[in-house]
Amino acid sequence: MSITGNFITTIRNSEQALELGKDMGEVAIDAILADKFGVDGALKDIPILNVAVSLYRAGNKVTAYFFAKNMLAFLLEVDKVPAAKRIEFLDKNCANEEGVENVGEVALMILDKIDHPRLATMLGRAFALLTIGEISQHEFDIYCHAIKIMNPYILQQMKQAYQVKGMIAMDLPAANLLANYGLIKLETEGVLARVSIGIPHTLEQNSFGQKFYDRIIIGRASY
Numbered sequence: 060m061s062i063t064g065n066f067i068t069t070i071r072n073s074e075q076a077l078e079l080g081k082d083m084g085e086v087a088i089d090a091i092l093a094d095k096f097g098v099d100g101a102l103k104d105i106p107i108l109n110v111a112v113s114l115y116r117a118g119n120k121v122t123a124y125f126f127a128k129n130m131l132a133f134l135l136e137v138d139k140v141p142a143a144k145r146i147e148f149l150d151k152n153c154a155n156e157e158g159v160e161n162v163g164e165v166a167l168m169i170l171d172k173i174d175h176p177r178l179a180t181m182l183g184r185a186f187a188l189l190t191i192g193e194i195s196q197h198e199f200d201i202y203c204h205a206i207k208i209m210n211p212y213i214l215q216q217m218k219q220a221y222q223v224k225g226m227i228a229m230d231l232p233a234a235n236l237l238a239n240y241g242l243i244k245l246e247t248e249g250v251l252a253r254v255s256i257g258i259p260h261t262l263e264q265n266s267f268g269q270k271f272y273d274r275i276i277i278g279r280a281s282y
Contacts, residue, residue, distance in 0.1 A: 063163040065106040067153055069130075070186075071146055072105060074138050105134070126171075129179035133170055136183025140190050140282045148190040161196060162189075169203045177214075181206050184278045191282050193274075202275060205240050214276065217242070220264060221272035227262050234262055242268040 107130060114123035137145070153159045166186055173179060185202040188194045194202070209217075216233035220243055229243070238245035244263040 062107070062110060063159055063167060065109070066167050067149060067159060067163045069105045069107040069134065070137055071142075071149060074142060125174070128176050129170060129173065132176040132179035133183040133186070136180050136278070137187055137190070139280070140187045144282075145190055148192075165200065165203060169207060172207060175210075178206055178209055180278070181209065181275045184275050187282050188274060193282075201241075202271065205242060205271060206275065208236065208240065213237070217268075217272055217276055220262075221269055224264070224269075227264055229262055231260075234260075237268070241265070242271055 108127055111123045111127035111130070114120075114126060149162075152162050166182065170179060170182055173182065182203065185194070185199055185206065189196065189199040213233055213236065216229050216237070219228045220237075221227075227243070229237075234243060234245050237243045242265075244265045245260060246263070247260045
């Protein structure tokens with residue numbers, strides 16, 4: 060089975076990852092990388108984690124560790140979607156190669172590019188919303204690219220911008236970046252591609268940024 064196929068299979072069985080992470084925590088990652096479960100053990104139902112095992116065996120121990128950690132963070136969020144809804148979505152949208160590419164490959168490519176489990180959790184939230192039909196494939200793609208630019212500094216800036224409705228405070232460099240992704244409204248006098256210090260400007264919350272903050276950064280307990 061291809062790596063994308065393994066990824067789709069793992070999403071179907073994400074409750075196995077939930078049990079693994081919940082029961083063992085950090086120990087689970089060490090056990091996975093050491094291949095203590097074996098092909099007929101826990102990894103049989105979460106085959107994408109075999110990629111981490113292969114990386115570990117090839118000597119890429121740091122890459123393997125964070126791949127496994129990010130994957131578990133993603134799956135733990137996806138598992139909040141009831142199994143029946145998850146399977147129904149995959150049966151409908153991953154029945155052919157085009158569907159697998161649109162759903163599985165996009166998520167897997169983004170997951171491979173992000174560098175922190177918190178961002179993996181955010182990607183899991185976006186995928187969960189796609190699964191239950193709360194967002195479209197187009198919105199999912201936009202969320203994926205917005206998640207890629209996040210880091211602790213930008214997340215803090217988003218919190219300052221959206222934690223209190225009607226009040227916004229943000230550093231100018233972050234404002235320029237987030238405005239480019241439609242996450243805030245940045246207006247200036249005249250036509251400017253970027254705003255620099257000393258240029259009159261106004262910052263406003265917008266509906267897309269508020270939804271991204273509520274849905275993806277904050278998240279919810281269940282779907």
